Amino acid sequence: MTRDDVPALSAIADRDVLGATGLPTAVRILTEEGVRWIQIRAKGMPGEELRREVEACLEVTLGSETRLWLNDRVDLALLAPVGGVHLGQGDLPAAAARSLLGTSRWLGRSTHDPVQVARAANDDAVDLIAVGPVFPTRGKQDPGPVVGTELLSFARRLTDKPVVAIGGMTAKTLGEALDAGADAVAVLGAVCRGNVRENARRLLAAAGGRR
Numbered sequence: 441m442t443r444d445d446v447p448a449l450s451a452i453a454d455r456d457v458l459g460a461t462g463l464p465t466a467v468r469i470l471t472e473e474g475v476r477w478i479q480i481r482a483k484g485m486p487g488e489e490l491r492r493e494v495e496a497c498l499e500v501t502l503g504s505e506t507r508l509w510l511n512d513r514v515d516l517a518l519l520a521p522v523g524g525v526h527l528g529q530g531d532l533p534a535a536a537a538r539s540l541l542g543t544s545r546w547l548g549r550s551t552h553d554p555v556q557v558a559r560a561a562n563d564d565a566v567d568l569i570a571v572g573p574v575f576p577t578r579g580k581q582d583p584g585p586v587v588g589t590e591l592l593s594f595a596r597r598l599t600d601k602p603v604v605a606i607g608g609m610t611a612k613t614l615g616e617a618l619d620a621g622a623d624a625v626a627v628l629g630a631v632c633r634g635n636v637r638e639n640a641r642r643l644l645a646a647a648g649g650r651r
Contacts, residue, residue: 509546561598566601
C-alpha cells in the first residue's frame with residue numbers, strides 16, 4: 441500500500457450507531473455515493489451473525505471500487521474477501537495478524553501517542569497508521585485524550601506510510617486534519633447518525649479534490 445492508494449474519505453459503518461438502518465443498507469448507500477473504503481464495526485455482535493452481515497455487505501459492493509475493512513476481526517477476514525483489517529492497541533499484535541492474513545490484505549493500526557505512532561511506523565506488518573482521537577468524539581465509549589492535529593503532523597514527518605485521522609471527523613473538521621498531514625479521514629458519527637446518503641454526499645463534497 442502507498443499513500444496514493446488511500447481515498448481521502450473512509451467511512452466507518454458502526455452497527456450500534458446506525459441502528460435501524462443496518463450494516464448492509466448503509467454499505468449499499470455509501471457504495472452508491474462513491475465511498476471507496478468502508479470499515480465494518482460491530483462490537484459485541486456474535487461471530488456467525490457478523491459473518492452473515494459481512495457477506496451481505498460484500499454482495500452490495502460487487503462490481504464497485506469500494507473495498508471493505510473489518511474492525512478487529514482477523515478471524516472473519518479469513519472467511520471473507522475483505523480488503524483489510526483494522527486493529528486497535530488491545531487487539532492482536534500486527535505481526536501475528538499478518539501471519540494469519542498473508543500479504544494480500546491491508547492491515548491498519550490505531551495509535552494515540554508518539555510512542556505508538558513510532559512503533560507502528562517501524563512495524564513492517566502495519567500498512568496504515570490511524571491517529572486519534574484528533575477532535576472530541578462520541579464514536580467510542582472511552583475514546584481517550586484528544587491528541588489534536590499535532591500528532592498527525594508528527595506521524596506525517598515520521599513515516600511515508602498512509603496516515604488516517606480519526607475522532608471527531610465531520611465535514612467541518614476534516615479539512616484541518618488533511619491540512620495537518622493526514623492522507624485520509626475516517627468518519628463514524630457524521631456518517632452513521634441521521635440520513636446516511638445525505639451524510640455521504642456532504643462528506644465527499646468536503647473532501648473533494650483532496651484525492
